[in-house]
Amino acid sequence: MLTSRGWWTIAVGVVMCLLGLTSLGDIAPAIPILGLTIVAWFLFELTLFAARFRRTLPNIEVSREVLQAGRSVATAWAKSACTIRVTVTNQGPWNWPLVFLRDRVPEGRKVRGGDPKLACELRPGEPVVIEYELRSNSAGLFRFEGVEIRVSDLGGLFYRRVFLRAPLDILILPPLTDDEGKQRADKRFNSLPPPGLHRLRRPGGGSELLDLRDYRPGDPPKMIAWKASARKDKLITKEYESDVPVRTMLFLDQSESVRIGPAGETPIGMLAETASGIAQAAAATRDLVGLTRFDEEKSDVLTPARTKVHTIRLLGKLAEAAAKMPNPGPREVEELQDAAYPLAQEMYPELFDSETNSRPWGMYWLPLMDTRWGWIFAAPVFIWMALIYFQFFWVVNFTFNVVRIVRPRTGNIWLDVPLFFLTVWMVFFLPFTVFLLVWFFHGIRGFFPGRARRLRRRKQLAAIFVALDRDSPGRIERYLKDDDALAERIGRFLADHHVRIPPKLYDREGRYRYRCESKAIVLANAIVSSVARARDNELYVILADLADLGDSIAPLMKAVRAARSRHHHVMVIVPWPVDVPPPEAAKANGRPVAEPAWRGNQPGRFIHLALTRGYQQRFEKLRNELARIGAVCVRAQVDDPIRLVLDRIDRIRGMRARR
């Protein structure tokens, strides 16, 4: 609570009092008077600050609004800036004269405008507003934790930091790609096409007139436009719109493999954006779009529909998927602790108070007998004690015989006598001495700075987790002893607060940890159940990271083959890593381009080349296998998947019309 300025002030004041109250005060009475005045002023300021702090803290209220296009929203759109407005109000009777407010910006996001920090005075009943702008490039989530408040007195002698937690999750929906998404007005947009323009440009058996054309033999007579025929003096036939929609089913991969990456730039964000584009474009032509989200364990289905509400719901599902956090996997508890401790300190400062989160000295002592090898040193003590009890004279005889041999001899009686008794002591109590020395040096190691700091932090975190989980006190000790339990809880803590820590991509055996083979089976089952529910020829768009699956893709191939046998169309969109060039970029005129020679002193470059080449080869293999069974495989960032999917929808519609 005291700043260094405060410590210096009170130290100088007390020293002046202590010196001045001696006989020095009789010589220079100004010294004790000055000291007493400083102490009195300090105590007055301290009392005032503490009373203000305690009285006002429970009465601080925080409210938050997210504004987009001037309106308060519960979900925001990606690729357009949104304004965050935080209002802090002091509802108490006293003011805080100097306050520094800082809204905690969602993890991994950058402020585009404004300032999330503010220095001000918090007066009773007068709200203070912080405003700043955020922008997300892809679908996901904004996680707002709350507002940090640092309170100080005007002189900077005292200081407190509190964090007012007001967690709020704002879903970031993928951007609207149609005309409505580009408008900037509160008025609802008329999305009906103007007269003469048609959304569904394919002729069919609908009721809306599409076009007039020359009569062809075989056209039904009821389709002849008699007035137009009379006017042109030749037979003209009416064509109607095709109002049979194409059902498109999107399969979105939300497994661990696509969640890796910095916030807002994950593969799943890109896939969700692609899926959103497809869904909106298909909905604009009144086609039905459904969504199946799958991961390594399960899948959930949003049945196809074409209403606007359905599209928004679908976008919400995409945003939820894009907001999922990767599981950091089994990690060293030290690494997790290093990530979680500053976060906890920032967000739960009041729970680090040594009065409520104690660190007793005994905690640092390492008990010898808790080890398995401690008995090696304890057993001789018991054996020696038994010998002393049962064979005392033998022990004494043995001791003196040993002492007679080993005692140091200097020739000086004044040294020899004490050395003799010291040797007797050493030999007689040797097991005790050894045990005590081992016990002491083993135990005292717990107080060494590195170990003590780690243990202190671990204890503090463990106690905070227990308090947050409303768990039993014994759990604290479990977190102190059990690395796995603590690592699991820290992982959950970080995930709850949407903090990403760099995942370990490879395990100890060098295997890629995020292959997620089981998702192929889940996806295959989802496709088969979609085929079972299908009413007509449908388009299945699989947005998934399949390049790393290798031979585990067999169930998926089987399901795709089943879909193709029912005349459904299948397209696969694979997220393409940003730092991997596409395979065709590595070729010129069909021949591989010579790459710069790799030298032995560039292991990083060699690994990068090997990984790149491996990924390209796996993708080529996947594309060939899919092409063999009639499915198309495209890349999310390199090709233009939305256009390809829409072309495919048109093809399906045309095929139906022709039939």
Place this chain on the structure above:
Amino acid sequence: MSDKKENLRTYIERLLDERVRSYVVVVAAALLVIFVSGLIGGSLYAGLIPALAGFIGLALRWPVMPMVCVGATAWFQALPFGVPVYAPPRIDPRFTHFRIQDLLLVAATMVYLIAQYRLFALTHRAVPDDRLVKVRRADAGPPELRDADDVEEREIPQLLVIAAAVLIAGQFLWLILSETVLDFRILPPFRLREGDFRREWTYVSREILFGLGLGFALFFGRLAFWLWKLKAMNRDEAQLALADTGWVEMRREAARLETWRIYGKQRGLPAPPVVRKKRPKPSEPWLLAAVGRACLTLFVAVFIALVLVCGGSYIIFGLIR
């Protein structure tokens, strides 16, 4: 270098800000009074050095200088020329209460101290660095300052009132401490000082009284705020206090249990798999290997054929014979 100049320019601009300027004037006036007060004491150094320390602190934003100024003021009160050239006479404490020169000096020092600290909050640093949090906050940026627009007109009068109040409080405390003597032969163990002040060891009783008074004030203040804090605890804090108390009581037993639990858990775990290095298979058959395999196969086949032929011949010819 340009950063330093920029900082200096910003600092000067801030000092000359309309609202900050009043604090600068107050600091300068207080230092001037300290200087005059030292001069009245009969020594140029007693006035000059504390005032100089104060002005240096103001000009260079050194946070330690207010304390140096206060320390120098006290030093030159005890030794007007800075060094013990002569022993000043002892003054009867009866004549030290509410003396004009003391009032002037202490009031000026307090006004200087309060105003200078507030000026630091406006120009140097308002809140200290939060070291542990800074680890996470990469964009810590420059030190945070109090906004000059928040300075109100009533602050200077309030400052003077506070200084006057604590000045009177200090004088009364000195009055109590200097005129009261601890005497454990009576109850309550206090009495007023009597007789010649040189004969009584009053300063021992002053020290004890000061220590007791400060101790009681801190103890009861701490107790009051501790109770207030307990009353205003949030749910997480209360849960943490209960859990922590429970843990302190059962720590040793729980530690032993957990140690053995971990031991049992580790014993129950399967042994880590032994990774054997596989011999890499050549992607294309090696010509020599293929020739070698063919030769080996031929050799084995020839050997078997020879054995069969020889054995068969031997048996057949034996039968014939």
